[in-house]
Amino acid sequence: MTIAVDLPSLGESVFEGTVSRWLVSVGEWVEIDQPIVEVTTDKVDAEIPAPQAGVIDEILVSEGDVVEVGAVLARIDPEGKPSASPAASEPANVPPPSMPDPVAAPPSAGPTDPPATPVARRVAEEAAIDLRDVSGTGTAGRVTKEDVLRHQSGGGATAPSAPVTAPSPPVTEAAPVQTAPPAAPAPTAPTAPAARRPAPARSNASFGYELQPGDRVIPMTPMRRIISEHMVYSKRTSPHVGAVAEVDLSRVVKLRSQHKAAFQESYGIPLTFLPFIVHATVRALREVPALNASVVEDSIIEKQDINVGVATETEKGLVVPVVRNADRLSLAGTAMAIDDLANRARTKKLSADDLRGGTFTISNPGRQGNLYGFAIINQPQVGILRMGEIAKRAVVRTLDGEDAIVIRTMMYMALSYDHRAVDGAPANGFLYRIRELLEAGDFDL
Numbered sequence: 536m537t538i539a540v541d542l543p544s545l546g547e548s549v550f551e552g553t554v555s556r557w558l559v560s561v562g563e564w565v566e567i568d569q570p571i572v573e574v575t576t577d578k579v580d581a582e583i584p585a586p587q588a589g590v591i592d593e594i595l596v597s598e599g600d601v602v603e604v605g606a607v608l609a610r611i612d613p614e615g616k617p618s619a620s621p622a623a624s625e626p627a628n629v630p631p632p633s634m635p636d637p638v639a640a641p642p643s644a645g646p647t648d649p650p651a652t653p654v655a656r657r658v659a660e661e662a663a664i665d666l667r668d669v670s671g672t673g674t675a676g677r678v679t680k681e682d683v684l685r686h687q688s689g690g691g692a693t694a695p696s697a698p699v700t701a702p703s704p705p706v707t708e709a710a711p712v713q714t715a716p717p718a719a720p721a722p723t724a725p726t727a728p729a730a731r732r733p734a735p736a737r738s739n740a741s742f743g744y745e746l747q748p749g750d751r752v753i754p755m756t757p758m759r760r761i762i763s764e765h766m767v768y769s770k771r772t773s774p775h776v777g778a779v780a781e782v783d784l785s786r787v788v789k790l791r792s793q794h795k796a797a798f799q800e801s802y803g804i805p806l807t808f809l810p811f812i813v814h815a816t817v818r819a820l821r822e823v824p825a826l827n828a829s830v831v832e833d834s835i836i837e838k839q840d841i842n843v844g845v846a847t848e849t850e851k852g853l854v855v856p857v858v859r860n861a862d863r864l865s866l867a868g869t870a871m872a873i874d875d876l877a878n879r880a881r882t883k884k885l886s887a888d889d890l891r892g893g894t895f896t897i898s899n900p901g902r903q904g905n906l907y908g909f910a911i912i913n914q915p916q917v918g919i920l921r922m923g924e925i926a927k928r929a930v931v932r933t934l935d936g937e938d939a940i941v942i943r944t945m946m947y948m949a950l951s952y953d954h955r956a957v958d959g960a961p962a963n964g965f966l967y968r969i970r971e972l973l974e975a976g977d978f979d980l
Contacts, residue, residue, distance in 0.1 A: 537610040538587045544604050545576050545887045551603045552576045553757035554596050562618025563591050565611065572608055575757040580883060583608065590615030599757075651678035658683045758852050769914045773830075773953040777909045780966045784925060784944045786976025787811050794980045802871060806980075809845070809899050810870035812922060812948075815972035817841055817861045817869075820895055823965040825957050827894050829915040835956045844893035844913060845873055847880045848901075854880050855913055857893040866978050898922065907947035917956040920969075923947035 542552055552574040559571045570582035571591070592612040596602055651659070651666050655678045659666050662683070669686045671678035746752070755763065791806055798806040820827045824837045841862040844855040856876035861869060879885050896913045898921040907923035925946045932941050948969065952962045 537592050537612050538589065539607045540571065540583065540586060540609040540611060542574065542583070542602055542604050542606050542608055543887060545574070545581050545890070551601050552581075553761065554598050554600050554602065554608070555580070555757060556598060557594060558582070559591050561591050561594055564617040565589065565591060576761055580758065581887065585611060587611050587613050589613035590617055649678055655680045655683050658687075662687050756852075762852055765914070766911050769911050772914060773912050773917070774955060775909070775912060775951050776954045776957075776959070776962070778950045778952070778959075778963055778966050779907055780948050780950075780970045782946050782948055782970045783930070783974050784808070784946050787973055787978075788944045790976050790978060790980070798867070798870075798980065802867060804871060804874045806870060808925060809873060809897075809922075810866055811973065811978060812899075812920075812969075813843055813845065813858065813861065813873065813897055814864075814866050814869050814978065815969050816895070816897060816920060817843060817864075818972055819965050819968040821862055822968060823961055825961045826918040826952065826965050828917050828956055829894075830917065830953065830956050831915075838894045840892070840894065842892050842894045844896040844916075845876065846896060846898040846910070846913075847877050849881050849883075854885065854890065855893060855896055856880055856885055856889045857891065859892065866980060895919070900924075907949045909949050909951050912951055912953055917953040918962070918965075919951050920966075921949045921951070923949065 545552060553576075555573040555575045557572050559565055559569075565571055565585045565588065567586070567588045568584040571585050572583045574581050574583055589611040591609060592615060593610040594608070595610070596606070596608050602608070649666055649669075649671060651671070655669075656666070658664075658680055659669070659678075664683060664687060666678055666683075669678050669682050671682055787808065791808070791811070795806040798804075820841050825835075827841055828835055828837045830836075840860060843858045843861045845858060846853055846855050856879070858864070858869065858872045858876065861872075864872060876885070876889060879889070893913065893916065895916055896910075896919040898910045898919060900908070900922065905924060908921055910919045910921040912919050923946055925944060927942050928945045929940050930943050930945065931938055932943075933939070934941070948966065950962060950966045
């Protein structure tokens with residue numbers, strides 16, 4: 536009896552992944568927990584381990600294929616015998632590209648249904664679209680998610696573009712190409728409710744641009760493409776509203792200067808400004824729970840747990856590891872949790888659990904950040920706080936009853952919030968409370 540290797544959940548709001556690279560071949564013996572395949576999502580590159588020792592009996596998905604969570608990637612025979620000469624590079628028994636995925640057709644699919652990807656079938660089902668009415672542009676006429684969305688918005692089929700399957704595609708120089716301007720886009724149909732599976736559109740339109748000699752064509756990596764889809768979905772789903780606060784960090788700077796040497800000696804990590812921001816934000820979230828929430832269909836769910844995602848830039852893109860139960864941590868505990876997650880993110884050692892369950896996100900652009908900027912909400916959350924640059928500026932303060940121009944360490948903080956769930960008053964009150972806590976500088980070290 537063979538054991539199925541499924542695509543596990545790789546993070547909250549992650550419904551599919553791209554098979555980047557197979558690390559084994561059919562007929563090869565693997566040990567339990569041995570990585571057998573690399574999968575890319577918008578949040579993380581993950582290695583899927585073998586759930587059982589045995590021989591790789593089948594590989595059911597090709598490199599570059601997009602599959603849903605729960606799909607069977609391969610099968611392992613615990614009692615099998617290794618092949619004398621397993622395939623060196625190409626996995627055997629992989630279905631031809633023209634065949635539908637093993638998970639593509641649900642039990643309800645009729646015999647006359649055209650071949651379609653799992654995501655296309657899900658989108659068509661949600662939009663009550665008959666797949667037989669959709670022109671497929673995939674391999675061998677297969678219906679893709681883009682085909683369904685194009686049909687839903689009233690657009691016609693377009694010629695399929697070559698898919699990007701390599702994890703690190705080469706950069707090429709473009710020759711002069713004459714590109715015909717596309718037809719005017721049709722009005723976009725309303726998006727599905729936030730609680731349902733996101734169905735972002737992927738556009739191949741050039742908007743009339745003609746490639747010029749010397750232009751570089753840089754295909755998106757699977758991770759970059761999925762990140763772009765997630766961001767587009769968030770903007771379409773949540774009406775983003777922004778608010779900005781100017782914060783005087785002078786007392787935090789003084790406190791940090793007094794304790795950073797002892798902190799480094801005690802905990803083995805530097806004391807940065809980020810733990811102070813996270814700690815103040817967590818306290819404000821406990822007082823203003825409207826920002827620690829999600830929209831689920833026609834309800835707003837305020838979360839009991841406070842799990843703060845900290846956006847971290849890596850060489851392959853942005854990931855958001857989560858500091859769990861952040862309201863139960865001291866400032867030192869917060870600093871150690873952030874440092875641990877950031878190091879594991881950069882060394883590709885994050886697990887799926889490290890990325891799951893965030894209730895609010897903080898984005899820190901680092902030392903090269905600009906004055907301020909508005910971040911896109913990390914679905915299904917309703918708010919994200921972006922730090923601006925920390926710099927000394929001349930400000931007006933009242934000293935001994937007189938106005939005076941003094942030098943203070945200042946920072947702008949920009950809050951993006953979902954106006955479906957949060958009105959201006961609580962959002963501004965939340966941001967103001969963070970400012971109060973930081974300017975008071977009342978932190979235990």
